[in-house]
Amino acid sequence: MADDKLTPQSENFSEWYNQLVLKSELADYAPVRGCMVVRPYGWTLWENMQAGLDRRFKETGHVNAAFPTLIPMSFFEKEKDHVEGFSPELAVVTHGGGNELEEKLAFRPTSETIIGYMYSKWIQSWRDLPVLINQWGSVLRWELRTRLFLRTAEFYWQEGHTAHATSDEAMEETYKMLDVYADFAINDCAIPVIKGRKSETERFAGAQMTTGIEAMMGDTKALQSGTSHYFGQNFAKAFDIDFLNKENELEHCYTTSWGLSTRMIGALIMVHGDDQGLIIPPKIAPFQVVIVPIFRKDEEREKVMPIVDKVFAELKEAGIRVKVDDRDQVSPGFKFNDWEMRGVPLRMDIGPKDVEKGSVALARRDLPGRDGKSFVSQDGLPAVVTEMLETIQASLLEKATAFRDANIHEPKDYDELKEVVKKGWALSWWCESAECEAKVKEDTKATTRVIPLDQPEDEGKCIVCGEKAEKKVYFAKAY
Numbered sequence: 001m002a003d004d005k006l007t008p009q010s011e012n013f014s015e016w017y018n019q020l021v022l023k024s025e026l027a028d029y030a031p032v033r034g035c036m037v038v039r040p041y042g043w044t045l046w047e048n049m050q051a052g053l054d055r056r057f058k059e060t061g062h063v064n065a066a067f068p069t070l071i072p073m074s075f076f077e078k079e080k081d082h083v084e085g086f087s088p089e090l091a092v093v094t095h096g097g098g099n100e101l102e103e104k105l106a107f108r109p110t111s112e113t114i115i116g117y118m119y120s121k122w123i124q125s126w127r128d129l130p131v132l133i134n135q136w137g138s139v140l141r142w143e144l145r146t147r148l149f150l151r152t153a154e155f156y157w158q159e160g161h162t163a164h165a166t167s168d169e170a171m172e173e174t175y176k177m178l179d180v181y182a183d184f185a186i187n188d189c190a191i192p193v194i195k196g197r198k199s200e201t202e203r204f205a206g207a208q209m210t211t212g213i214e215a216m217m218g219d220t221k222a223l224q225s226g227t228s229h230y231f232g233q234n235f236a237k238a239f240d241i242d243f244l245n246k247e248n249e250l251e252h253c254y255t256t257s258w259g260l261s262t263r264m265i266g267a268l269i270m271v272h273g274d275d276q277g278l279i280i281p282p283k284i285a286p287f288q289v290v291i292v293p294i295f296r297k298d299e300e301r302e303k304v305m306p307i308v309d310k311v312f313a314e315l316k317e318a319g320i321r322v323k324v325d326d327r328d329q330v331s332p333g334f335k336f337n338d339w340e341m342r343g344v345p346l347r348m349d350i351g352p353k354d355v356e357k358g359s360v361a362l363a364r365r366d367l368p369g370r371d372g373k374s375f376v377s378q379d380g381l382p383a384v385v386t387e388m389l390e391t392i393q394a395s396l397l398e399k400a401t402a403f404r405d406a407n408i409h410e411p412k413d414y415d416e417l418k419e420v421v422k423k424g425w426a427l428s429w430w431c432e433s434a435e436c437e438a439k440v441k442e443d444t445k446a447t448t449r450v451i452p453l454d455q456p457e458d459e460g461k462c463i464v465c466g467e468k469a470e471k472k473v474y475f476a477k478a479y
Contacts, residue, residue: 006341008275013219020269021148024278024342034146034153038262041342044286046156046262050136052188052284053158053260056180062132062160067114069137070105075113078238082112085205089141091153107140112206112231112257115161116239123163123253125244130173131163149266150223150479157261163241163253167232170254174230177258178211181226189264190281190396191215191271192404193225194474196450201434204257208232214449214474216404217270220424222449222478225267228258266479271400278343279365281396282389289315289322289385290344292335294351303355311350311360311381318382320389340365345392346385366392366399408474417463417475421446425476429460429469436464440475449474 004023007015021027026042038046054064070093076082086109093105108114119131140154149155160177164170178195185193193213203210207229215225235241236252245251272279282288293308295301308324315322325335332349339347349361360381364372376384407424411417420426421444430436430448441447451473462469 006275006277009218009273013270016273016275017266017270018148020273020277020341026265026269026278027148029148032153034143036148036152036154038156041286042265045265045268045280045284048284048286049184049188049264050158052184053180054134054136056184057134057158057160060132060176060180062134062162065133065135066137067108067111067118067135069108071108071111071114073104073106075117076106078113079206079235081234082206082238086110086141089143091140091142109139109141110257110259111135111139111159111161112235112255113239116235116241116255119161119163119253119255120240120242123241123243126165126246129163129165129243129253130169132160132173133162134158134160147266147479149262149269151263155261155263157259159257159259162256163236164255165243165245165253167254170232170256171230173256174209174211174228174258177256178213178226178228181213181228181258181260184260185213185215185225185264185267186397188281188283189268189271190283190393190400191225191267192397192401194450194452196452196474198227198450199432199434199437199448199473201437202448204229206231206234208234212450214476215267215271216407216425216476217267217479218273218403219270220407220476222425222474222476223263223267223270224449224478225264226258226260229256231255231257272396273343276337277341279396280343280345282345282393285321285343285345287321287323287344288389289320289346289348290339291322291324291348291350292332292339293324293326294332294349300352303352304350307355307378308350311348311378314382315385318386320382320385336363345389348385362388364388364392366395411463414463418444421475421477425449425474426463427452427472427474428463430471430473431462431465431467431469432471432473433462433465433467436462439464444475444477446475446477449476449478 006019009016025039027036027038030037091107136158138154138156143153146152162173182195185191193215198210209230212227213225215223233252235255241253242250293304295304345365347363358378359375362374409420410427411420417426451471460469
């Protein structure tokens with residue numbers, strides 16, 4: 001499969017993406033409508049993402065727990081906006097054990113309701129607060145149009161749910177987790193995201209405020225890559241999450257939730273990938289280095305393999321994720337193409353001449369052809385490889401940032417905005433009215449992505465209606 005050419009991005013970006021997910025063996029289509037099977041290579045990538053996030057969650061005081069997949073339907077009726085937002089996406093169980101259920105059960109589309117119910121049992125006093133819990137698992141949303149990783153009926157994610165004594169604490173939590181997501185995206189995934197607040201139209205069902213990180217894909221479309229929500233007391237009132245405060249008065253908690261999913265794998269593919277396949281940042285790559293032994297005869301094999309084994313052991317000892325491709329049924333050229341397709345950051349070739357010279361050949365995935373190739377000594381190889389992996393990580397972020405910035409424009413009027421969003425993002429003054437937001441969407445299919453946290457100190461005029469505007473917003477077409 002590695003010999004098959006991908007459809008070029010410039011020809012059909014969507015088809016390039018679909019082919020690449022399958023050819024690189026990240027995922028495959030499941031026999032259940034709209035669902036996916038995440039293959040071992042893709043799951044290892046997700047595990048590495050999980051590790052980076054989970055470490056950050058625990059450093060900020062959060063703990064993991066697990067809640068049921070099935071939620072009583074009555075729970076969804078307690079928070080009006082929430083039920084309206086998720087009703088079209090619910091998958092419902094009506095029978096169990098051959099009998100009709102007294103109460104229907106929904107597969108969780110998200111867990112605010114059942115976790116709110118449990119918090120109401122666990123929280124009694126201000127001494128019980130804050131509650132800072134995260135859950136790793138999957139959710140099910142009955143999506144009409146699906147695409148592997150980007151939008152599937154069932155997908156894997158983490159969802160954090162917290163309860164606090166004050167609005168200020170809950171708001172601080174909301175922004176803190178937004179920062180955690182941005183740090184992960186930028187420093188682990190080499191994806192330069194923009195933090196901001198969502199519009200009222202785009203906010204999460206039941207939230208008082210939704211914040212998110214937005215990333216620009218290789219076709220300049222936007223992708224919402226993680227969200228953090230402030231609920232105020234909405235869910236606390238719906239589920240009686242009450243506590244006795246220090247004055248011995250009963251009041252409702254303030255709650256938040258935040259989530260990031262396997263959609264980040266889709267972002268990774270579209271931000272860094274090229275016509276040859278994936279390019280995976282070293283920090284989260286399933287394999288950071290693949291060693292390809294090169295020999296034709298048995299006597300060459302006897303010379304090469306001891307050095308391969310030695311180098312493998314040294315790299316592994318240094319904490320580098322390394323694999324030896326010792327398949328004998330395919331050629332070295334096939335292996336080169338295969339690992340290029342899979343996006344391994346660094347390929348190391350070792351043949352008879354390398355053994356004689358005491359060197360290895362390195363090929364960086366992030367640089368094309370000869371630009372990425374070099375020969376280095378076998379002595380001190382772990383340090384050289386570690387430094388090169390750090391260089392690749394930084395280079396990918398720098399390249400993605402330059403691409404993003406080159407495709408963000410500040411149009412001078414509405415006509416120019418309509419042209420800009422055909423192939424890029426527009427950063428424009430906006431009066432924050434739903435009418436102007438809807439007009440842009442109707443005229444261009446672009447939506448508001450985020451109102452960035454960093455705002456100019458002055459005011460302007462709305463790009464759509466010309467009225468006074470205090471905020472700038474990003475408009476873009478999105479996945």
